[in-house]
Amino acid sequence: MDSMTIIAVASIVTAGITTGFGVMAPALGEGRAVATALSSLAQQPDAAATITRTLFVGLAMIESTAIYCFVISMILIFANPFWNSVIAHAGAK
Amino acid sequence: MHLSPDQIVFWQHGPFKLNATIAYTWCLMLVLAAGSKLITRTLSAGPERSRWQDLLEIIVTGITQQIEAVGLHRSRAYLPFLGTLFLFLAMAALCTIIPGYEAPTASLSTTAALALCVLAAVPLFGILEQGVGGYLESYLKPTFIMLPFNIISELSRTLALAIRLFGNMMSGSMIVAILLTITPFFFPVVMTLLGLLTGIVQAYIFSVLAAVYIAAATRDGAPEPKPGPATAH
Numbered sequence: 450m451d452s453m454t455i456i457a458v459a460s461i462v463t464a465g466i467t468t469g470f471g472v473m474a475p476a477l478g479e480g481r482a483v484a485t486a487l488s489s490l491a492q493q494p495d496a497a498a499t500i501t502r503t504l505f506v507g508l509a510m511i512e513s514t515a516i517y518c519f520v521i522s523m524i525l526i527f528a529n530p531f532w533n534s535v536i537a538h539a540g541a542k
Numbered sequence: 543m544h545l546s547p548d549q550i551v552f553w554q555h556g557p558f559k560l561n562a563t564i565a566y567t568w569c570l571m572l573v574l575a576a577g578s579k580l581i582t583r584t585l586s587a588g589p590e591r592s593r594w595q596d597l598l599e600i601i602v603t604g605i606t607q608q609i610e611a612v613g614l615h616r617s618r619a620y621l622p623f624l625g626t627l628f629l630f631l632a633m634a635a636l637c638t639i640i641p642g643y644e645a646p647t648a649s650l651s652t653t654a655a656l657a658l659c660v661l662a663a664v665p666l667f668g669i670l671e672q673g674v675g676g677y678l679e680s681y682l683k684p685t686f687i688m689l690p691f692n693i694i695s696e697l698s699r700t701l702a703l704a705i706r707l708f709g710n711m712m713s714g715s716m717i718v719a720i721l722l723t724i725t726p727f728f729f730p731v732v733m734t735l736l737g738l739l740t741g742i743v744q745a746y747i748f749s750v751l752a753a754v755y756i757a758a759a760t761r762d763g764a765p766e767p768k769p770g771p772a773t774a775h
Contacts, residue, residue, distance in 0.1 A: 506750055509747040520709045
């Protein structure tokens with residue numbers, strides 16, 4: 450395998466693994482957060498505004514970890530620096 | 543397929559490029575500024591008022607209440623900054639229903655610039671509120687060992703703000719673009735709706751997080767606003 454193939458395979462496989470594993474943990478975390486918020490809402494409907502606001506902010510913070518993984522896999526697929534440098538080298542030859 | 547609206551170039555002359563990010567940012571700024579100017583030209587305090595004035599009052603009052611709910615009690619001082627952030631981000635997200643439009647917040651340059659504004663605004667408001675000494679002292683809390691960690695957290699949360707907004711907006715347009723090639727007609731419409739919701743939530747999150755950071759910088763360990771020390775002037 451030449452270096453181009455290795456880089457392509459590594460990038461694509463890593464992008465898939467990154468999104469796959471990176472989404473798992475935030476999903477579990479968001480599930481727990483929503484479940485806890487729902488039970489708090491059922492116990493104290495008066496505090497709905499505060500709970501909902503805090504829940505949204507918290508969810509966005511948790512979700513951003515998944516978004517980081519997504520951004521990394523998008524970079525690996527669409528804007529891979531190693532791939533670009535190999536292409537530039539191949540073009541220079 | 544393109545990763546960000548930076549890659550759509552409308553006009554190019556030498557090193558100057560007019561890409562979609564800049565063009566749509568200007569359009570949004572123009573719409574927001576001209577719209578506010580037009581509406582506030584004929585303000586009235588009586589019962590006879592235009593519907594647009596009611597709309598603006600609802601928006602401004604809502605933002606003020608949200609800022610106060612976060613813990614900033616002098617909300618009028620922070621309304622210009624936080625309100626502008628929210629309105630720009632919300633407009634950038636809502637306009638995605640216009641065909642041919644690309645959200646400028648789907649470019650990392652825009653979100654990084656906005657996050658840098660927050661990074662600069664937090665010390666500014668902190669110093670205005672507590673004085674230079676009082677603000678710098680907040681880095682040494684609870685002990686001086688935490689100094690590097692406080693600085694790192696300041697930088698990393700700026701990075702997180704930028705990447706979070708960029709990732710959410712970019713993924714929205716990206717998913718629609720991918721789905722258009724797989725299942726055209728119906729399903730992309732649903733994802734566009736979801737993208738609208740995500741965009742508004744992210745606009746809210748961005749401004750609320752900025753408000754939380756400002757609140758943490760302005761009343762750090764000082765529940766009563768002290769008379770400003772001499773270093774503040």
